[in-house]
Amino acid sequence: MATAVQANVERETYLNHDYTLKSWLLTKDHKRIAILYLISITVMFFVGGFFAMLIRLELLTPAGDLVSSDTYNKLFTMHGISMIFFFLIPSVPAVLGNFCIPLMVGAKDLAFPKLNLASWYIFMIGATFALVSMLWGGVDTGWTFYTPFSTTYSNTHVIGAALGVFISGFASIFTGLNFIVTIHRMRAPGLTWTRLPLFCWSNYAASIIMVLGTPVVAITILLVALERLLHIGVFNPALGGDPLLFQHLFWFYSHPAVYIMILPGMGVISEIVACFARKRVFGYEFVALASISIAVLGFLVWAHHMFVAGISVYAALVFSLLSYFVAIPSAVKVFNWTATLYKGSIRYDTPMLYAFGFIGLFTIGGLTGVFLSSLGVDVHVTDTYFVVAHFHYVMVGGMVLAYMAGLHFWWPKITGKLYPEGWAKLSALLVFVGFNLTFFPQFILGYMGMPRRYHAYPPEFQVLNVMSTAGASVLAVGYVLPMIYFLWSLRYGEDAGPNPWNAVGLEWMTPSPPPTHNFEETPVVTWEAYDYEHQPEQQEVAVGQ
Amino acid sequence: MANSDIEVAELSLQHHFASMDQQRESSTFGMWLFLLTEIMFFGGLFCAYLVYRATYYQAFVEGSQTMNIWLGATNTAVLICSSLTMALGVRCAQTDNRKLMVILLIFTMMFGLAFLGIKAIEYHEHWTAHQFPGPNFSFPQAEANGVNPQNVQIYFSLYWAMTGLHALHMVIGVGLVLWITIVGARGRYSADYFAPVENVGLYWHFVDLVWIYLFPLLYLISHKHGG
Amino acid sequence: MSSEEHRQHVIAIGVYVGIWATLMILTALTVFASFLELGNWNIVLALVIATIKGTLVVLFFMHLYYSSKLTKVTVITALFFLFLLLALSMTDYLTRGWLTNPMH
Numbered sequence: 001m002a003t004a005v006q007a008n009v010e011r012e013t014y015l016n017h018d019y020t021l022k023s024w025l026l027t028k029d030h031k032r033i034a035i036l037y038l039i040s041i042t043v044m045f046f047v048g049g050f051f052a053m054l055i056r057l058e059l060l061t062p063a064g065d066l067v068s069s070d071t072y073n074k075l076f077t078m079h080g081i082s083m084i085f086f087f088l089i090p091s092v093p094a095v096l097g098n099f100c101i102p103l104m105v106g107a108k109d110l111a112f113p114k115l116n117l118a119s120w121y122i123f124m125i126g127a128t129f130a131l132v133s134m135l136w137g138g139v140d141t142g143w144t145f146y147t148p149f150s151t152t153y154s155n156t157h158v159i160g161a162a163l164g165v166f167i168s169g170f171a172s173i174f175t176g177l178n179f180i181v182t183i184h185r186m187r188a189p190g191l192t193w194t195r196l197p198l199f200c201w202s203n204y205a206a207s208i209i210m211v212l213g214t215p216v217v218a219i220t221i222l223l224v225a226l227e228r229l230l231h232i233g234v235f236n237p238a239l240g241g242d243p244l245l246f247q248h249l250f251w252f253y254s255h256p257a258v259y260i261m262i263l264p265g266m267g268v269i270s271e272i273v274a275c276f277a278r279k280r281v282f283g284y285e286f287v288a289l290a291s292i293s294i295a296v297l298g299f300l301v302w303a304h305h306m307f308v309a310g311i312s313v314y315a316a317l318v319f320s321l322l323s324y325f326v327a328i329p330s331a332v333k334v335f336n337w338t339a340t341l342y343k344g345s346i347r348y349d350t351p352m353l354y355a356f357g358f359i360g361l362f363t364i365g366g367l368t369g370v371f372l373s374s375l376g377v378d379v380h381v382t383d384t385y386f387v388v389a390h391f392h393y394v395m396v397g398g399m400v401l402a403y404m405a406g407l408h409f410w411w412p413k414i415t416g417k418l419y420p421e422g423w424a425k426l427s428a429l430l431v432f433v434g435f436n437l438t439f440f441p442q443f444i445l446g447y448m449g450m451p452r453r454y455h456a457y458p459p460e461f462q463v464l465n466v467m468s469t470a471g472a473s474v475l476a477v478g479y480v481l482p483m484i485y486f487l488w489s490l491r492y493g494e495d496a497g498p499n500p501w502n503a504v505g506l507e508w509m510t511p512s513p514p515p516t517h518n519f520e521e522t523p524v525v526t527w528e529a530y531d532y533e534h535q536p537e538q539q540e541v542a543v544g545q
Numbered sequence: 546m547a548n549s550d551i552e553v554a555e556l557s558l559q560h561h562f563a564s565m566d567q568q569r570e571s572s573t574f575g576m577w578l579f580l581l582t583e584i585m586f587f588g589g590l591f592c593a594y595l596v597y598r599a600t601y602y603q604a605f606v607e608g609s610q611t612m613n614i615w616l617g618a619t620n621t622a623v624l625i626c627s628s629l630t631m632a633l634g635v636r637c638a639q640t641d642n643r644k645l646m647v648i649l650l651i652f653t654m655m656f657g658l659a660f661l662g663i664k665a666i667e668y669h670e671h672w673t674a675h676q677f678p679g680p681n682f683s684f685p686q687a688e689a690n691g692v693n694p695q696n697v698q699i700y701f702s703l704y705w706a707m708t709g710l711h712a713l714h715m716v717i718g719v720g721l722v723l724w725i726t727i728v729g730a731r732g733r734y735s736a737d738y739f740a741p742v743e744n745v746g747l748y749w750h751f752v753d754l755v756w757i758y759l760f761p762l763l764y765l766i767s768h769k770h771g772g
Numbered sequence: 773m774s775s776e777e778h779r780q781h782v783i784a785i786g787v788y789v790g791i792w793a794t795l796m797i798l799t800a801l802t803v804f805a806s807f808l809e810l811g812n813w814n815i816v817l818a819l820v821i822a823t824i825k826g827t828l829v830v831l832f833f834m835h836l837y838y839s840s841k842l843t844k845v846t847v848i849t850a851l852f853f854l855f856l857l858l859a860l861s862m863t864d865y866l867t868r869g870w871l872t873n874p875m876h
Binding site: 570573574577578580581584585588589591592595596599600614618621622625626628629631632633636639640743746747750751753754757758760761762765766767768769 | 782783785788789791792795796799800802803806807809814815818819821822825826829830832833834835840842843846847849850851853854857858861862865866
């Protein structure tokens with residue numbers, strides 16, 4: 001631990017190591033690459049948020065009077081593409097995973113640092129293609145690019161946007177590949193699989209999905225682009241093709257993709273619940289196994305997005321049954337987090353508030369997913385706002401809250417600064433209230449029959465829509481405040497010290513911010529994961545302090 | 546092995562790895578994972594092929610009969626030979642036989658280029674016969690054999706997409722082999738450090754493996770009309 | 773030093789040449805078999821031969837036979853998920869006609 005004497009000398013950290021732009025743009029340091037990703041995805045988050053704002057403004061009134069139908073199609077398309085491919089999928093892995101995983105396994109970097117940097121550049125190229133397509137007139141196919149509209153009938157910049165998604169997919173693949181090799185091959189001495197933090201298990205499971213699923217959507221998007229360019233008929237019924245084949249290939253990735261998004265978030269929650277209840281996660285092995293199960297089972301359910309598309313009813317039955325199963329490991333995790341809280345010594349710091357929000361909202365979102373697995377219910381509510389509410393509950397109420405939780409939890413480690421706790425708690429409250437006000441009415445709207453992707457609706461739906469837009473405004477404030485106080489903390493925040501939360505984990509045993517090479521000497525791990533009972537002994541054993 | 550080989554090898558140890566073993570195991574595992582992604586990448590096309598062959602079998606028969614089986618078989622043989630020279634080349638790296646390794650890698654590249662050359666000839670034939678999907682597609686023999694030319698076009702879409710993607714991977718492969726040939730000729734590889742050679746070899750064999758499936762699926766569907 | 777381990781797995785040249793010869797023969801066999809009229813079994817035979825060839829390439833040219841368990845699991849995982857993609861998609865295509873009028 002840095003003593004008072006050492007603190008007077010400016011300690012080398014990964015931030016002050018070299019201040020030139022070139023040292024940042026050509027860095028191979030996983031921590032700097034995490035910061036690069038943080039900046040990029042924050043920009044894309046606000047791009048997606050901008051489109052959401054326009055959507056909610058349009059939906060204040062029943063008439064389609066703010067924008068034309070075609071423009072509205074572009075709005076929800078670009079909202080979806082920005083948020084899913086350029087914010088949610090990279091969020092926890094590329095920012096928090098990149099930063100924390102080498103630290104958590106006691107390594108100096110990921111297995112392939114140059115590949116990691118390449119991944120960021122590839123992401124940026126993909127994002128550029130997508131942004132240029134959006135600025136140049138937009139895309140209106142929906143983020144799902146259904147054929148034959150996307151291949152034949154749409155008059156918008158489909159190829160540009162599709163290429164943007166295609167290219168950024170490789171960024172995802174390379175990140176996942178890097179994580180898998182790192183976790184297998186670069187764990188510190190004594191760090192067995194069963195001592196690994198659950199954050200690593202979750203990112204590992206998400207990485208498996210990334211490497212197995214992303215290539216399939218990549219080839220599918222390529223075929224869409226080829227079909228659009230060359231007028232071949234692979235997905236066009238007028239030329240003998242089957243539009244459902246596109247949907248099978250698309251959803252083979254895009255369903256597991258939702259688990260790519262949520263699993264790392266669940267990993268964050270595991271870390272936070274353990275730290276702020278000061279207890280080992282209940283049923284550690286089951287939570288780890290549940291992560292892997294979600295990854296595998298997630299590949300077996302994709303056609304539940306196609307129940308009303310025209311697939312055979314026998315296939316629908318198979319996929320409906322499998323979809324029920326995939327809920328089980330998620331439920332196991334929720335029960336285990338809850339059990340961890342029982343008789344824990346709970347602190348209500350901001351990360352924990354977000355974690356509480358996650359557990360409740362993810363449960364609601366997940367359960368409504370189970371409703372959708374039922375064929376009968378699905379026929380009634382598919383393509384309505386019920387589905388929109390369901391996935392926003394898991395993606396925003398779940399995943400975005402988990403990302404915020406993780407940002408707050410590891411911000412002191414990443415920057416060496418503490419954010420202002422009062423403002424942070426206020427923002428968490430605004431996010432929670434704003435989110436529920438935005439999306440709960442949408443469950444009711446959907447059940448009552450309001451279709452999704454429509455900008456005009458019957459007047460009896462207006463009250464709930466106004467409520468939803470009001471909620472979105474509150475939510476927006478909750479998102480903007482952290483931007484401000486995080487930036488503020490960089491200059492004016494209190495120094496964090498190596499372990500402001502008194503958490504267990506290798507990343508907390510190195511200074512904040514960490515030195516470029518992470519640890520003075522390779523740590524040797526002799527304690528179990530989340531061993532809060534024996535914490536003082538670990539501090540002595542850890543090397544380099 | 547000579548001491549200097551170990552020294553040369555240790556120069557290649559990257560700073561974030563604890564040992565050459567860890568580096569080698571990591572890089573090889575990384576390449577296998579990458580090949581896993583390639584299996585899924587081509588897999589999407591194989592899925593499309595499966596669905597459409599099952600649906601439009603007769604049209605696929607007709608399309609397949611325009612393929613030149615002998616060129617296809619020759620290409621298959623060419624790739625198998627290239628895999629042999631590649632595997633032997635890796636073995637030479639493993640046994641410190643630099644000169645022979647370079648020769649074998651050059652042969653591998655030549656086989657690769659031969660494959661691409663034969664493929665170019667085939668593509669040219671199909672192109673001039675208007676067997677490329679799109680507005681200029683034409684398949685006059687369709688009606689005589691009782692199939693819908695649109696369905697034959699789907700066969701050709703898959704033919705061009707699958708063999709085209711494969712050929713792109715071949716080009717990249719030749720580039721990779723060229724790279725390790727040059728680096729290898731300068732003496733950078735030895736029995737203690739030859740992971741790049743081995744990993745390029747893995748990639749090369751994988752591309753061969755894809756062709757092993759493409760050949761019967763695209764060229765050998767049936768030689769009988771209506772069968 | 774543990775690089776000894778890796779050096780032990782130098783495969784004899786004869787093995788490589790033998791695999792090569794087998795692959796060439798199987799290629800000739802697959803072309804010959806395509807001229808036989810076996811109806812639906814043609815495709816089965818073609819895929820069986822291709823799989824034998826592929827297995828030889830993976831096991832010996834790509835050294836999977838001598839590789840770690842992790843590598844073997846990686847390959848099996850890839851094949852398994854590819855199988856899932858193909859098989860579950862076919863549950864739709866193969867059963868589409870079941871409830872409709874048999875004439876289609």
